Amino acid sequence: MVSEGLWPVPGEAPTTEDLSRCVHCGLCLSSCPTYLVTGLEVESPRGRIHFAKLIDEGRSKLTPAIARHWDLCLQCRACEAVCPSGVAYGRIQERARAQLSGTPAGRVQRRLRRLMLRNVIARPRVLAAAMAPARWYTGSRAQGMARRTGGLRLLGRLGAGERQLPGRTGRPFRPGEALAQPAEARERALLFSGCVMGELFGDVHRATGRVLARAGVALEAPAEQGCCGALHAHDGDLEFARKLARQNIAAFEGSDLPIVVNSAGCGAAMKEYGDLLSGDPRWAARARTFAARVKDPSEYLVEVGADSPGRLAARVAYQDACHLAHAQGIREQPRELLRGAAGCELVETPGADVCCGAAGIYSLVQPGMSAQLRSRKAEHFREARPDIVVTANPGCQMQYNAAVAEAGIDARVMHLMEVLDEAQAAAEQS
Ligand code: SF4
Numbered sequence: 023m024v025s026e027g028l029w030p031v032p033g034e035a036p037t038t039e040d041l042s043r044c045v046h047c048g049l050c051l052s053s054c055p056t057y058l059v060t061g062l063e064v065e066s067p068r069g070r071i072h073f074a075k076l077i078d079e080g081r082s083k084l085t086p087a088i089a090r091h092w093d094l095c096l097q098c099r100a101c102e103a104v105c106p107s108g109v110a111y112g113r114i115q116e117r118a119r120a121q122l123s124g125t126p127a128g129r130v131q132r133r134l135r136r137l138m139l140r141n142v143i144a145r146p147r148v149l150a151a152a153m154a155p156a157r158w159y160t161g162s163r164a165q166g167m168a169r170r171t172g173g174l175r176l177l178g179r180l181g182a183g184e185r186q187l188p189g190r191t192g193r194p195f196r197p198g199e200a201l202a203q204p205a206e207a208r209e210r211a212l213l214f215s216g217c218v219m220g221e222l223f224g225d226v227h228r229a230t231g232r233v234l235a236r237a238g239v240a241l242e243a244p245a246e247q248g249c250c251g252a253l254h255a256h257d258g259d260l261e262f263a264r265k266l267a268r269q270n271i272a273a274f275e276g277s278d279l280p281i282v283v284n285s286a287g288c289g290a291a292m293k294e295y296g297d298l299l300s301g302d303p304r305w306a307a308r309a310r311t312f313a314a315r316v317k318d319p320s321e322y323l324v325e326v327g328a329d330s331p332g333r334l335a336a337r338v339a340y341q342d343a344c345h346l347a348h349a350q351g352i353r354e355q356p357r358e359l360l361r362g363a364a365g366c367e368l369v370e371t372p373g374a375d376v377c378c379g380a381a382g383i384y385s386l387v388q389p390g391m392s393a394q395l396r397s398r399k400a401e402h403f404r405e406a407r408p409d410i411v412v413t414a415n416p417g418c419q420m421q422y423n424a425a426v427a428e429a430g431i432d433a434r435v436m437h438l439m440e441v442l443d444e445a446q447a448a449a450e451q452s
């Protein structure tokens with residue numbers, strides 16, 4: 023049930039039913055990154071839900087202060103994962119964000135952000151053009167010189183963003199590109215390519231193809247797919263997120279093959295298409311069918327019983343991506359796969375499942391909190407001294423590039439699929 027309350031956009035408001043599940047027990051507080059950093063109730067899940075209840079009950083308007091507390095939320099869903107009452111915090115927060123477009127607070131920035139998300143991120147050709155300078159820069163002499171001279175510090179926020187870029191960007195991956203195939207296929211699956219993932223992390227898709235091929239899975243990437251809409255939904259642009267969801271559902275229909283999604287944020291959003299389109303009678307059932315097919319590659323590999331030995335003489339710090347651990351409940355499978363590589367020493371750092379501060383475009387719009395969370399990771403890396411930092415989401419990978427640089431250690435940052443691919447290739451050669 024949606025109460026009229028004092029919601030600026032009542033049609034997309036958090037429901038009274040969702041809000042009333044919170045019994046204010048506070049068990050989520052110690053898992054919330056913004057509460058851990060600030061120690062403030064207003065920056066905790068319970069505080070943010072309390073504000074939503076006040077508006078829902080008609081006891082407060084959506085003030086600029088409330089908007090700021092909601093904006094500081096990373097939407098990491100650590101609170102949802104530990105909540106004993108089953109509060110659907112992710113859904114509440116997406117709907118809370120949808121209200122912000124109806125308020126004057128930060129209207130210009132919000133409009134610009136929405137314009138960028140709709141017209142750059144969701145349009146492959148525009149995104150490719152926008153990423154071209156970053157692609158040229160990574161691995162170039164200019165990047166090496168900028169990093170050696172320390173001149174980036176003078177660029178402030180831009181310099182901090184540069185630290186997130188990988189040292190080298192492989193070729194972009196375009197849907198339709200052929201992937202490695204097994205000599206004899208025992209399973210078939212489809213690959214979701216994504217937006218930024220395909221542009222900046224094309225090699226992760228190719229590594230995913232090789233790892234699945236060694237497990238006997240023939241993987242292909244349908245040509246018609248597009249952006250998953252996760253960033254739009256997190257920004258509260260639910261109507262546009264629904265539009266992208268419908269496009270992807272149509273692109274992957276025609277078979278019941280599993281859909282492998284190696285970006286945790288995209289995978290979490292796509293597993294929830296059923297919820298996103300639950301109010302659309304023409305698409306609700308199709309969305310639920312689609313969502314049930316979505317698999318993270320680690321989850322899928324464990325399910326199909328992959329047994330491809332790897333060799334990796336390295337200390338590896340696996341860092342849970344929030345949308346893999348908290349939203350999809352996948353924690354053990356990536357660790358199990360890493361432990362399967364001979365010589366791999368899995369190092370558990372404190373707070374491995376606490377958000378790194380990347381959180382989609384959060385590091386751009388909330389640089390202060392994002393930097394504090396990154397520094398906590400840097401401190402843990404400095405102590406643990408891993409050779410490789412492993413995660414399963416492009417935004418996290420970029421944030422860990424910066425954290426490793428801040429820690430001053432010589433560690434590589436890799437996607438889980440790249441590490442498994444490297445370990446399996448080493449075992450094949452030995
Ligand atoms: S969100 Fe869940 S854990 Fe947090 S205060 Fe409410 S009921 Fe308790």
Ligand code: SF4
Binds near residue numbers: 065066
């Ligand atoms: S989603 Fe993350 S940052 Fe937001 S309230 Fe929950 S735990 Fe805190």
